[in-house]
Amino acid sequence: MSNDEQIISGCINGEEKYRYMLYKQYSPILYGTALRYTNTEDDAQDVLQEAFILIFDNIKQYNGKGKLVAWMNKIVINQALKLYQKQIKNTLVDYEEYENTLIDNSVAEYDWLSYQLLLDLIHQLPTGYQMVFNLCEIEGYSYEEVAKMLNCSLGTCRSQLFKAKKKLKQKIVELQKQKEIL
Amino acid sequence: MKTYKDIGELYKDKFAGYAPTPPEQVWNNVQKHYKKHNFVKTKYMLGAIGIVACAIIGFCLLYTLRPNTEKASTNKVFVQNTKPQLTEKQTTEENQPIATNMANNNNNISHSNINKQKAINQQHRNDCKENAPSQTFALPNTPQQENNQHVLMEKETPHPTNTDMAENTENKTNTDSPHITFSKDTSIVEGEQVYLFVKNAHNILWSTGEKTSTILVAPTYNETYAATFTQANDEDTTIYIQVNIENQTHIFIPSAFTPNGDGLNDEFKVSASETLTTFFISIVSAQTKQIVFQSNDININWDGTLKGTPQPEGRYLYSIQYQDKLGKIHQKQGDFLLIRTY
CATH class of the missing domain: 2.60.40.1080 (Immunoglobulin-like)
Known part of the structure; x- marks a missing residue:
């Protein structure tokens, strides 16, 4: 029995010791996800807390296929999408044929690009863009999967992703310019 | 320095190993949830009983207190009225403040009353769902103050035939026809x-x-x-x-500022295209939710410090409330970045 399996069976039996082991092991990485999908640390903590309760309640349903962390990650994401449902709907209403795909989205890894700043930048995006960007780019879901998750069309999903990238790049370039001036 | 072809790749790389430890509170809450679980049923029962009890007590209090307040207000309003019994029924809670003001106006017309009157007119306009303030006609020699008063009377009393009310506020007018x-x-x-x-x-x-x-x-x-x-x-x-x-009032709010003392964007400066009647800004840190700055003067700007301590780089939220020249209240909320460069 591997470590994970032991922890899982312990959690299924409702033993607090194993719950804590699971939490201890995976909460940081899941918190990282939650922070990306929410706008404030408070919201991220709420999402994480609710997600862990769901994880413990439903861990029986984890079928061993795929990594445990991926399964839990999805629960965290779903929880965040649920929390921001309204905002997502409001920011994803417009459908546009996606713009020039050859647009230059290259960016240098400046030393001042801290986690906090990068997070702040995605928090500043409209909620819909933020979710699409996270799901497509960082989690690596396909457009089809994302469109299904966010309940929008493929075109909307694609156009929002391009807009999100454009905005992010603009912000970074702007900030770099400011740094150069100062 | 590495250059990424796509900004998405940069994010993916950067956040691949991102695993910040969540605050202890999260685990405590999860734990609490499971400990509570057993008591939930009894707790709900207690809660329900509590709510019902509160509702009953509330209703009792409401019914015992209500007649008292009504009597008190009537006395106040018609202190000069020679026939108070006629108008008692008309004084509902809603037109209480207006009626009080009318009594004041009868006593003396002072500058402060003008302001009050304006406030009432404002309220009144809302009541009537009409944007324009009103004037009274057919009283060419009566000062504005009394005019307003009269309009209020007409609006507030659905039956203008109640001459007692009219006499009480304006003796000189002919009350036979509506104004x-x-x-x-x-x-x-x-x-x-x-x-x-x-x-x-x-x-x-x-x-x-x-x-x-x-x-x-x-x-x-x-x-x-x-x-x-x-x-x-x-x-x-x-x-x-x-x-x-x-002219429409435009408000400019910067998206970032750099408090490093070089004379460029050292303060978070909000500006307006027109003069504002009132202004209030409140800035909160997005991380700590702590209020870092408040001001009711558009010319006093935030310098990035709290009680002399420079605040960390990051995202801050602002909430601005202002009243334009036309007296319209606007509210704006959003965020900006504080960037530290030395």
Whole structure:
């Protein structure tokens, strides 16, 4: 029995010791996800807390296929999408044929690009863009999967992703310019 | 320095190993959830009983206190009235403040009362769902103050036949016929609409050709509207209502600032294209939710410190409330970045 399996069976039996082991092991990485999908640390903590309760309640349903962390990650994401449902709907209403795909989205890894700043930048995006960007780019879901998750069309999903990238790049370039001036 | 072809890749790389430890509180809450679980049922029961008990007590209190407050207000309002018993029923909680003010006006007309009167007019406009303030007609020699008073009377008393009320506020007027009231001169922002009205008049004809007592206008430049109507004594009269166009107030809020003392963007400076009547700004840190700055003067800007301590780089949220020249209240919320460069 591997470590994970032991922890899982312990959690299924409702033993607090194993719950804590699971939490201890995976909460940081899941918190990282939650922070990306929410706008404030408070919201991220709420999402994480609710997600862990769901994880413990439903861990029986984890079928061993795929990594445990991926399964839990999805629960965290779903929880965040649920929390921001309204905002997502409001920011994803417009459908546009996606713009020039050859647009230059290259960016240098400046030393001042801290986690906090990068997070702040995605928090500043409209909620819909933020979710699409996270799901497509960082989690690596396909457009089809994302469109299904966010309940929008493929075109909307694609156009929002391009807009999100454009905005992010603009912000970074702007900030770099400011740094150069100062 | 590595250059990424796509900003998405940069994010993916950066956040691949991102695993910050969540605060202990999260685990405590999860733990609490499971400990609570057993007590939930009893707790809900207790909660339900508590709510029912509160509701009962609340109702009892409400019913015992209510008659007292009503009596008290009636005394206050009609302190000068010689026949208080006639008007008692009219004083509902809603028109209490207005009625109180009318009593004040009877005593003396002072400057402070003018302000109050304005406030009432404001409230009144909301009540009537009309944008334009009103004037009273057929009282050429009465000062503005009393005019307003009279309008209030008409609006607040659905049955103008109650002459006792009218006598109490205005002795000199003829109370047999309802008074003709019409919109005051007003100002709007271009693109907005405003209702103009003439009440209690016959055969109204507006300069726009309309014949209704209320018209909706949306002028693009300063304009005077005329309305001709027949008075009670069968005389035709024309009144003029001026609608002025004011510039829209634009507020500029920066998206970032750099408090490093180099004279460039050292302060978070909000500016307005027009003079504002009132202004209030509150800045909160997005991380700690702590209020870092508050001001009611648009010329006092945040320098990035709290009690002399420089605040960390990051995202901050602002909430701005202001009143433009036309007295309209606006609210803006958003965020900006504090960037530290040395």
